[in-house]
Amino acid sequence: MTERQGTKAYLDKDYAEAKTKYEEAAADGNADAMYHLGVMYAEGQGVKQDYAKAAQLLQQAATLDQDDAQLMLGMFYIYGDGVPQDPAKGAALIKAAAENRNDTAMYYLGRLYALGLGMPKDLDQALSWMQDAQRAGFPVQEELLTKEGLAALDS
Template identity: 35%
Template sequence: MNKRLLSLFVGGFFWVFAGSVSAQPSLSELEKQASEGNVEAMFHLGQTYDEGRSVPQDYVRALDWYYRAADRGSVDALYRLGVMFEKGLGVPQNLPQAMMWYEQASALGSANAQFSLGIMYDFGRGLPQNYRKAREYYRLAAERGHAMAQFNLASIYDNAQGVPQDYTEAAQWYQKAAEQGIWEAQFNLAGLYFYGEGVKQDYVQSYAWYAAAEAIIGYSEAKVKQKEIEGLLDAKDVERARLLAAEYIKNYTVKNR
């Protein structure tokens, strides 16, 4: 499977104010906190307008709050400014500006920004394609636990893009992404186990990872591969494979990103 993952899942989150964790505060509470200099409140006001949470979506107001938070050192705001400029939300699309904001956020440890820079170099978005730089940024994000960066880094090694083909390195990063519920990584890791590339050939492991991928996405090819593997195993090993598959489905099938 020669592909890369491009998008980030934005999900719900908890809010931390005045030393406690609670559900999303009201707009007036956020504004009060922001007026008192709370940088997190400034960022979350930006996100509120950015995503239209209980208010009409307003990218211009979102930008204003992101700028305020970024000026006070919010890494998340720096990253979101990069997104706004990359996608042209509230401002004309400006990829060099997006890169500038991403680089600032990356320097402060934002895995999302590092992943986004990896994408820009990988696909030549606003600059010449550079697999070496893409790999460097994917690795930074991957080492911080960014699942999609782990998958993309594995894919670079798997497909020998800008580096010598290295199935062992690919398998290590696919494994990390697979354990975070990235079905594409599970499918590719299953293939490496099936053919014994970068790992010791293991049909039981291959079956289990194919099963996990199929459980997430209903991918028909993964189902076909499970049937093929069952034909290569004796009854005892088929049972072992099914038990391991049940374990992987329980532990590694995150359907949202």
């Protein structure tokens, strides 16, 4: 219940209340609250922007298989936001989110395979993940649904 109260406050832009409710729910082990609180720290919403604190919260949620946290933390590792840059670790987290059927993670995993970023370049895997993302509802650009289009990402 507290996590939902936090989300209502967040949507109402009452970030102080959202933070309080998310902190309470996170202390009770609610992975969604950990994720939402991490987003607040990453975006500087109602708190001072702090990528390291965001990464810590996202890691706690990712450990509990919260797929949005896995994706966001993976991107932190790809770019080195709040954590040491580690594309392989980032790719592994994004892959975990994709395997949890997160359509956005499927898309980004396809891009990572196409670019060979954090993992070996593999256009077959890239295409497969792009197709999965599209089937799951992600708006994949038509050119990324072919090996030629995926290969062009690298140029």
